[in-house]
Amino acid sequence: MREKTQKNRGLSFLLVFVILATTIVIPGSSATAATSSKIKLYNFVKLTVQAAGLNVESTYLNAALKAGIVKDGDFTDYSKYTTRADAAVILNRADEYLHGDTVDADFLDLVLKNRISDISKITKDKREAIAKIYAKGFMKGYSNGYYIKSREFRGSEYMTITGAKGVIAMLKDTKKRAKLSPDGQLIRTTNLPKNAKDYEYILETYPNSFYEMKFMYQMSKYYYKPVELVDYASPAKFKDINFHGGDMQNVLDKYLNTWMERVETNLQYRLNVNYKSVDNAWINNLRSTYTQYGDAYSDKRITDVIKKYVGVVKKNKIIIQSQIISVEPSTLYKKGAGYYVRAYVKFKLTYSGTKMTSDELISGDNVLLNGLKKNIWFDGVYDIKLGTINGSSDGSDYYVTDASLVDYN
Template sequence: MRKGILASLVAALIFSLFSATASAANKPPSFVSVVMDGQKIWFPDAQAFVDENGRTLVPVRFIAKKMGANVGWEPKTMTVPIERDDLHIVLTIGESKALVNGQEMVFDTKAITSGGRTFVPLRFVSEALGAQVDWDSPTSTVFISTKEDDHENYDEWGRLIRTTNLPKNAKDYPYILADVPNEAYELAYPYSHPTDSKVSSVLYSTIPEFNKKNVDIWMNRLKTFGALWLNVDYNTIDDTWAQAVFATKVQSSNAELKYIRRYVDWVKENKIQIEGFLDPEPSMIYKDGFGNNYVRSKFRIKFNSFTESKNLLYDEHFPNDRKFETQVWYEGYADISLSTNVGGDWGSTLKVDPGASLFRNYLIGKADSK
């Protein structure tokens, strides 16, 4: 896993995360992953985001708690005290400086409040609490290390591997991750050809295209697609969003662009607002034998508003018979399909399949808000 403290974690950071207004931006948003000690962090009700300075801000209470610190709130002074043992940090909302054991330290962005949550600069708080921070550009991932890990086993993506309490089908995978539950591994595979399908342990050991360079390309395409797909707002959605979604997919005909534009019209008519995150797992890929490679992905989605509870997502398998509550986070795992119309050396060409669905082969439930 990457270990050094970068002189500037986010000097080259980070494209743009997601937002309700990002759907109309010229560039599609990008998903930023946060990995602490080899395990991915999913914040309960407010995800990390990138501010106008290109700096990653995170919900302070959750990230500090993960590092063993206590967080307070002083409304009169608009300050956030963070304490751990003999370390005392005080941040002030709207200011780009903090007191660390009484000494003033300056950073290059501001602590803010948004949606009732306090957000602070990830790099500053992490390093002030003694963590090492690194940035991996190919995967848009921030790595935080709070302890020595010489005896731990990590995969190529800096993820902690576990060797106990394994899923029943552990042999199907090249390894089992510490932060992925067994129910995600044991989810049934999509419909497939009985003799031509391949599990990920076989794909990684026998097919040359399954190497880290190619897989990073595929994962970034899925993240870009997910950031657009799961974040729409009837106030801002337009044809730019439709074309950006279309560009992430395998180009077989212009018919799908027409369908995406119809969905844009429906979003406006039905006053749909949704937000969400899609995080594909590179070690969990399944080849169905019909030309599709399914990437098992963790997702969160919240339906903020709508008039009719139908076709809320651009997804032909959207469960219209299910009544989703508004303002409630749902999470789960889904197999999202990638395909290509290129033969020969197809490794870098996989893109989102036109039939990709969040609701064809999936697990879903209300997210834990703790």
Template sequence: MKKWVGASLALMMLFGLPAGISSAAAKAPAFVSVVMDGEKIWFPDAQAFIDENSRTLVPVRFIAEKMNAKVGWESDTMTVPIERGDRQIRLTIGENKAIVNGEEVTFDTKAILRGGRTFVPLRFVSEVLGAKVEWDDATSTVLISTVEDVEAKYDQWGRLIRTTDLPKNAKDYPYILADVPNEMYEMGYPYSNPERSKVSAVLYETIPEYNKENVDIWMGRLKTFGALWLNVDYKTIDDEWAKAIFATKMQNSDAELKYIRRYVEWVKENQIQIEGYLDPEPSMIFNDGLGVDYIRSRFLIKFMSYKESKELLYDTWFPKDIVFDKNVWYEGYTDIKMGTNVGGDWGSTLKVAPSASLFYNHIIKKVE
């Protein structure tokens, strides 16, 4: 259920980890989607996240500039001056307050500097920048509204639907989103049984399990999985990480856990550090007719440290013929394999498949 965030509310944006997920999952930055005026914001590097105190923080420059505000930086005082309309705002790193037209506004979380970006609590966006902020707890999504368009059409996740410049295979989808490029829609599907496979337009129309309640559960599991899978540090990785990854996946036994543990040891030996984000798209699901669902997702990934450029990710399809440059962001689209071992009403049980891969069916390129 969505809830409006008011100016007097302490913005308690808490969400529990899925059943079976260890508290180790908190070691990875929980990925938060941000949708502004119906269009998802995909930040070029540092994404919004939930901190260790369960507070949602967003990169202020990108949010403010999307709202047509001017943003500066004063390095000597670690201060961020912002102008929006008749509002003069001064925000200082390490402080839980902002000065707005000479008046002090306080928050329950400090502004922080992370990866060269200034992050502010989400309450800052609603109280200081003057936007309406809505939190979708089921999908860990922030919805920011700055304008109202009564003529616009939105999907059930608050995303703006477009009707022009459609992809060649638009009929495969229940609708086409304004913020999703045609390249993502037109990417080829994974290997399938062509006589039995079903595209998302058919799945949503004909199969009861493909409803918002179930899809929200799947998206939550994928986000948790991605936050762990694409964020690895040889200095901190441990067996709790292995157990947390294992808990996000569909299993018939504990067999896969030993392979995850081997990867943990390889991360330490090879001194692997990875940072990344996985953002699944709920309207883009494909059933291959062989008993498997794939959820198309957008991703960002950066390989910061390694001795050997091999098996950097826990992924049986990790490419052997590509050497990834260090400290360079790569972006792309991928179909993440999902599965269940439950018959009948299986909808809520779908989890990440053991053989899920970033590279099985994908597009990847350097961020320019």
């Protein structure tokens, strides 16, 4: 009995030793390295002051206070680690000290509303600085996945020493900053699609397959040699085409957002319908995205087609729900008299009764979707046509003229 007790004591001692050995943090271990890789506020301020070339008469903090890079009350303890939100505030003030306020007010508003998905989690007093730092390409944030135009900032995460040095270097070396599209999306310059030259820029959020899909004019048969900028134009050349005798760039400046909103609204209504709630408002809102003829007969004809579809929806208890609808303005191109813009959609649907075709299930001119099944998420990339019947259009009357969703492969 005693021998057994001694053995148990020996085992207990060995167990305690193993536990202690595996939990003690040894200097230089990964746990210590992870902590030491973070940068404290006073060091971040010091590096920023040095990069900005400020005159330091007493301390780096006083120099930063004098220049307005930090302000009284910003932080109570400069020995704490620097969060990404803290860094954004300090960096933005340093950049404005050196270069002035360079962010356009409308662009800033766009970024605040549409490009930072977790902006509501950040205290209000830091949101503008974060949006400006994003807009100027200092801090790119983190992807929310393909086809999602907003990015996550993660303001509460801590800056590493390496990361801090990288963004602070951008105060003077502006070439290191990320490039953004006119609508505030992150541009990528590596791993480009094969036909990258056909686009003005390539966005981080879209995969190469999105860009490499053929344009409508590449799938058409011509019985003559088509002339670029007359018979067709790639997205890269779109702004150079003649618009009813006027300058296309001026038209885009005025109406591009309107065109994109009409396409997106069109897809939103077509890919979000419920037999229980579809009503006249749904019909009218969808109808408003299509060509406005201005004569009762033609306008009624399109409305009647939509009403007929609603009858099918109710009869077959159709429910369609979208998860992503992403219309990308930089893909706008010309074929003949029409303009096309590329969109990615992801949705699922259900219905009752016998098997139905995609053309019956979804509203549109021509809907042919390969592999569409009940209650299974379906996605695809499609080019939606915009146009007008007005030969002297100023651009305001361009609507969806062809709502086809066709899988050509």
